[in-house]
Amino acid sequence: MVMNVGVIGLGLIGGSLARRLVHNGYAVTAWNRTPRPYDQARSEGIHCVDTLAELAAQSLDVIMLCNPLKAMPSILAQLHEVLLNPKVTLSDVGSVKGMVREQVREAGLADRYIGAHPMAGNEFSGFEASDPSLYDDALWAITVDEGSDLWRCAMVGELISRGVGNRYIVVDDDSHDRAAALISHMPHAVSTALINQLVDDDNRNIAAALAAGSWRDMTRVALTDPERTRAMIDEDAENVEALLRSMARRLDALADALHEGDHGGIAEFFAHGQAFRDYKAIERRHAGHDAAIHNGKEMTLALEDGGWQNTLLESARRGERIEEIAQTAHGYIASVVTGLGLHNIE
Amino acid sequence: MVMNVGVIGLGLIGGSLARRLVHNGYAVTAWNRTPRPYDQARSEGIHCVDTLAELAAQSLDVIMLCNPLKAMPSILAQLHEVLLNPKVTLSDVGSVKGMVREQVREAGLADRYIGAHPMAGNEFSGFEASDPSLYDDALWAITVDEGSDLWRCAMVGELISRGVGNRYIVVDDDSHDRAAALISHMPHAVSTALINQLVDDDNRNIAAALAAGSWRDMTRVALTDPERTRAMIDEDAENVEALLRSMARRLDALADALHEGDHGGIAEFFAHGQAFRDYKAIERRHAGHDAAIHNGKEMTLALEDGGWQNTLLESARRGERIEEIAQTAHGYIASVVTGLGLHNIE
Structure with missing residues (x-):
């Protein structure tokens, strides 16, 4: 499906994400602390709104929090007031995950939260520096806990794989x-x-x-x-x-x-540390990590209620990458590619 | 004056040094453990000899040891036998200086030794990888002790400044x-x-x-x-x-x-560590260290018997670079340029 995505914060990461999603046919509604980037964002096909209430009033599937960490408590408190539809999944792009989940829990939004962290960025900032290609070959970490909904995890995964075109791993906050x-x-x-x-x-x-x-x-x-x-x-x-x-x-x-x-x-x-030297040598021979992973095997993992979090954590520990989490007649499955991994030191 | 220089070891560092000295009009006689690089070296104007005795029989001003450290004891023992002219100064390009001086002392050659270490190199090796431009903008450390002759230090300095076209600092082995x-x-x-x-x-x-x-x-x-x-x-x-x-x-x-x-x-x-961040920020603004140093002032330091080693060590500690050590009617003087230095943390 093509999703409706809300993006909060049109800085380097949020702006690049919004533009990439629009390029790939997704409908993106964005809110930013100031309307400064709105003219440019609108010319890129991003629907910009003036309040978080307006954002929440859209028929959204996922809201991505791309604001600075320090603004998180205040934004979450406002979202708690206006985000009435329980189907909307909340995610973010912060580089620490345990702290964000704690803030989300304190704001009373834990039920709908799935963490995310794209390995993307550069030394610049602001929408004017945004670039959809920032996400080329980026790997994401999705973070979940025992209470997370698998369908929400699959939806954020789809946003990453189809919306952004990236692969991801799913781990707990602490491992991340x-x-x-x-x-x-x-x-x-x-x-x-x-x-x-x-x-x-x-x-x-x-x-x-x-x-x-x-x-x-x-x-x-x-x-x-x-x-x-x-x-x-x-x-x-x-x-x-x-x-x-x-x-x-x-x-x-x-x-x-x-x-x-x-x-x-x-x-x-x-x-x-020889295993790491060997790992890097193989990576170099394959001219970059993503290419090396393409040489991996395709595999399918069955995801079961109460155990799927651990199945995906073990997959990440083996060095695998997720291409898709999909619902089948027999329940959810994850399609993964085996990775290089530091196997010889298992 | 234009010197006669002996180079022992025609690897990356020695080969590049020999070629740079020849380009600048110096006469270079070289010996290498095997004659493999001799054809190429001779085509570059380097006089190649088959034994260390032949090398020692040339009328040399300075011999630069550019051999691997592990070959040092054996080469020094041979030089002790054949190097009869006490005017010949012995130097080297090794990256540790205390150990080399110890080996030189054990070989009975300490009186004529001045240490040297060019900040030059790359990941390649062998004469076939040699390149005179390896020394572009390289800084050298010369190392001396209380017993070192100032005239020998000045001669190795002249080889560096006129022969190679570089600047240098003079310090003790331990500081290096x-x-x-x-x-x-x-x-x-x-x-x-x-x-x-x-x-x-x-x-x-x-x-x-x-x-x-x-x-x-x-x-x-x-x-x-x-x-x-x-x-x-x-x-x-x-x-x-x-x-x-x-x-x-x-x-x-x-x-x-x-x-x-x-x-x-x-x-x-x-x-x-803010002083180091500031230092690097200034260096970047001047697009590289050497350019930044060019903005320094020219200064002259008088070098006195029994105290010149410390005068030059203190100069290096202030971040200065030596352009020349010359003999005048009033004794030796060092011409230095003041450097950037981490002054604000003195």
């Missing part, structure tokens, strides 16, 4: 937020610690003079707005804390091995 | 090796610890699926040959150990601050 902490939030803190280490060194100007590619790569994210990084880490503090302690133990263990001349321990440190 | 540990060796270990963290995570395939630019940048060097990284860290083990422990304490301190909700501590962590 821990993974995001591992591959983004914690590394941002490590990068920041590196530049702190440099400025504290008496020979900082000598070090800065000798710095080459490895230093440049490892400190690039420390050069981005530290206030944004601080907020991102604060929102996922518990996971980041655990990962920082684990990283500190790894660095101390290598320091101990170097101190003791423990050649076996040093060798193990450098061999330990 | 600690700075190299800070901006390269330790970060390589941190990058490796990140991929170890990922492969140990139950949700590694979810994390790998969500990974984007920050993860890619921070793990790039962990994907390079781990055996080369291991060897590099082993050669600078003491400095790397201290830096790993310091980094571990920084990560633990941030973890503590997150745990305690210590907003002041978290804010300080993210503000601490």
Whole structure:
């Protein structure tokens, strides 16, 4: 089916999403905090409204919250007042999921919520920077909990696969937020610690003079707005804390091995991550992740009441990607493609 | 003056150096472990000889050791036998300096040694990959100790400034090796610890699926040959150990601050390295480091017996670059350009 989608917030992510959905034949109604982007958005075929009540009055299937996280409580409180049709599913594009679900629950909207997070973005912002191709080959994470409706999950999945043309995985909030902490939030803190280490060194100007590619790569994210990084880490503090302690133990263990001349321990440190090097080498040979996944097998997973969340989580853990969740005569099934996966370290 | 330079080892670094010196009118005699690159080297105007004795028999001003570190002891032992002229200065291009000076001392050649390390290179190797432009805008570190001859330091400096067309700094071995540990060796270990963290995570395939630019940048060097990284860290083990422990304490301190909700501590962590962000922002505005330095002032430093090493170390610490060390009627002077420097954190 072709859906009616509401988009709240016409920034880079929301604007690009709205434009991509319109390109693919979806009807999109948008509301933005200020009408500044409306002229441009209307010329792109987006129906713009002045109030959230007007948005809620449309016959919508899904509303995507694409507003800044800090505006979330106030927008959710307003939606709770005006969003009377229980069939409308609420989703979002935030980069932390546990916190958003908590805010949705506090606003009394938990029943209709399915989380989502597209792996897309760049360093720009605002509708004027929006670009439907921002979503080319983007992978999404959908997040659910025990109380989530499978039909709502399937609908957000369809918006992603047919509306945007992307693949997705379905996981719980905590798995998402821990993974995001591992591959983004914690590394941002490590990068920041590196530049702190440099400025504290008496020979900082000598070090800065000798710095080459490895230093440049490892400190690039420390050069981005530290206030944004601080907020991102604060929102996922518990996971980041655990990962920082684990990283500190790894660095101390290598320091101990170097101190003791423990050649076996040093060798193990450098061999330990080989599965990831192999994974990246295969990915490179296939010229990018998505192409590598295309070489995967097609598979079908039966989704059962009370167990579908775990079936999809295990699928994501195996490195699979979902192409579609569909209703059949025998219930819901997920069509997935097997992925590369770090299989040799299972 | 135009020098006669001996180059030992015609790999990427030595071959590119020899070709650049020939382009600039220097006479270069080279020896390589095998004569494989000799035809190509001779066509580039490099005089190739079959033994180190033949090399030593030339009337050379400086010999640059451009061989692999593991071949150093054997080559130095041979040079000790054949290098009878005490006027010949010995230098090298190795990326760790304390260890090389130790090997030079053990070979009985310490009196004539001046260390050097060009910030140049790429992922290729061998004379066939050599390219004189590898040294475009490269900065060199020269390393000296209390016993070093200033005239030899000036001669290696002239080879760098007139022969290669680069600027340089002059520091002690330990300052060099600690700075190299800070901006390269330790970060390589941190990058490796990140991929170890990922492969140990139950949700590694979810994390790998969500990974984007920050993860890619921070793990790039962990994907390079781990055996080369291991060897590099082993050669600078003491400095790397201290830096790993310091980094571990920084990560633990941030973890503590997150745990305690210590907003002041978290804010300080993210503000601490601001001087480096400012430094890089200025560098970017000047489109690269060398251009930024060109905007610096020209200055002259008097070099005095017994104190010149420290004068030059302090200059490097201020972020200055040496253009020339010259002998005048009143003794040696260094012409330097003031650099960007991380001044606001002095």
